[in-house]
Amino acid sequence: MRRAQDIDLVLKPCPAGMPLQQWLYAEIRQAILSGRLAPGQRLPASRDLAARYKLSRGTVTNAFDQLQAEGYIASAVGRGTYVADMGAPPGMATANKKASAAPTRDNPRQTVTLSARGQLLIRTPFDVDGRPNAPIAFQASQADLQAFPFNVWSRISGSAVRQLRGAMLGDGSARGYLPLRNVIAEHLRTARGVNCTGDDILIFNSVQQILDLAARLLLDPGDAVWMEDPGYPGAHRALQAAQASLISLPVDADGVDVAKGIQLAPHAKMAYVTAGHQAPLGSVLSLDRRLRLLEWAKAANAFVVEDDYDSEFRFSGRPLAAMKSLDDADRVIYCGTFSKLLAPGIRIAYAVMPACLIKSFAASLSLTHRYASVFQQTILHRFIDEGHLGRHIRRMRGLYGERADALSSAVTKRLDGLMRLPSITTGLDVPALLTSEINSTNFARIAKNAGIELRPLSFYALERRAPNGFVMGFSAISTENIEKGVLTLARLLDAAD
Known part of the structure; x- marks a missing residue:
């Protein structure tokens, strides 16, 4: 296998107005989807890639975190960072694909070239089909619909x-x-x-x-x-x-x-x-x-x-x-x-x-x-x-405040030394900072498999490296489910630490 630093990863120039992190993410993603980067192929180290394109290392690692969170790349000790095996990426022609295959919404026969602005407009951070109405711990930014x-x-x-x-x-x-x-x-x-x-x-x-x-x-x-x-x-x-x-x-x-x-x-x-x-x-x-x-x-x-x-x-x-x-x-x-x-x-x-x-x-x-x-x-x-x-807001302040207290107490009791929360005074969610070097993007995927939703702080990063942690929602989660969710996190963090 060629050494990662020898891989000829040629990227198009960054368009005016596009942040470097988003440009790097889009270029590597396109290289994977088009087949220029094959499954299993190692990527250059973040330090090497940053030096080649005159980027900060934080910009590169944030782009890598996003690609890993979306399943395009993976990392392992001894292997470095490499292209994940996703099967045949959409947009790649495969040898056994019949030319007469019927078009579908996800795989239309006719391709469309979007405008430059169109390419930017489709990069939504939101779920196109919406989020489930029954919230799970610890879904962020969610009003409690049961209390409506x-x-x-x-x-x-x-x-x-x-x-x-x-x-x-x-x-x-x-x-x-x-x-x-x-x-x-x-x-x-x-x-x-x-x-x-x-x-x-x-x-x-x-x-x-x-x-x-x-x-x-x-x-x-x-x-x-x-x-x-x-x-x-x-x-x-x-x-x-x-x-x-x-x-x-x-x-x-x-x-x-x-x-x-x-x-x-x-x-x-x-x-x-x-x-x-x-x-x-x-x-x-x-x-x-x-x-x-x-x-x-x-x-x-x-x-x-x-x-x-x-x-x-x-x-x-x-x-x-x-x-x-x-x-x-x-x-x-x-x-x-x-x-x-x-x-x-x-x-x-x-x-x-x-x-x-x-x-x-x-x-x-x-x-x-x-x-x-x-x-x-x-x-x-x-x-x-x-x-x-006015009455609803006053009632929700009381309810959300109780849940904020429940989350703070549960984290202090169950996750002391593993996770730290600031004092919760306002809102629907709170940043939770990891006290270890656990990769927050990888851990969020592990938590999802266990029925827990955590949004890495790197999801919010523009160019600067975000703190290592998550946004945890509490407003739509019952105190009972908050306690259960924290117990699950304690088990997962103990196993990952």
Whole structure:
């Protein structure tokens, strides 16, 4: 067998705006799928590959982790890293394949060449067919659907059907249903400290839609955008699809490093932050950094996308005010979603927009999406207006807080010396850091076979090497199943250590 360092692994140049880690992952994946790298063939060592293409070693190891998590490569002591045996990769012609074979959805006879942007758009971090509704330990970012107020929602829905009018089935406003926007504004004024009215709010189907539209309206290919690293993969991919140049910024106990952003890209056009509960490390952006970020945005004529996805679930004291509450210069696009507050199937999100952007966003919504379901917006409006949203959030704070405590206690009792959790004060999940050198990607696969879902922190990495550990969800998991799941993890970690 040829030595790994002698393998002639020729890669295409990295396209403008694509992060190096994603480029390396895509190139090696394509080499495997096309057959240029055969099953069992060793890959160059991460150090050699980094030196050849002038990459950081962390970039290479993160790309390798992703490829290994998806089953394209494997590693073993004495063999190094090599191409996994997946059978005949899709796209490879095989000698026994009949030319007349009937096309299927997964293997169509006709191939399609996507545009450069199309190639970026299909790189989704989400499961195309959705996640199972019955959560398993420790599925992340999941509202507890068993605790959803079905009786109240059914009553309001039934009433809306009985009182059905043409206005509910006719054309809607691209801005969203005004009564719904008004009650969202009222909720934000009291719960998040955001001084806004319904006229400042636009309704979307998801925060992903907000990010996609913001990228298309505000960024040209190559424009710089500050990104938390590690950070939310959905934001990474949406902005990469717009061919933005993503600027990787480190995250610490005070949130994203704003000074580093000013140093690396002072003239960036946008910054994306999860200020209230950093995804995935859980830190809160400090007041000093919030003010400095807003000062930079004003001076640079840039916009800040504040994704406030789950910080209303704060288990001690009142939720911290949103960064938008400090936005005197009107540079923040504040995003919220009912997918986390209530249930993902509701598919309604919103944005509090800077005044200068409202008309442009509304017009582009009218072109690309038309408007969200008026009927669904009507039901949600009545649900909030009758006070059910506030009651549900308060009840979920108590329930999720109990489960956070149960997870912390179980990990301390069963996994002491193997895993470490920070104090859980907010949200639906928590970063769990391994105290050993166990490969988190490999261990997540082992855990999956045992019925446990763990999302490696490397899944959130952009260019920097993420801490060795996982994101563990607790919000939709009963305390009994949390205890059982931790016992399973203890057994698996003892065997792997």
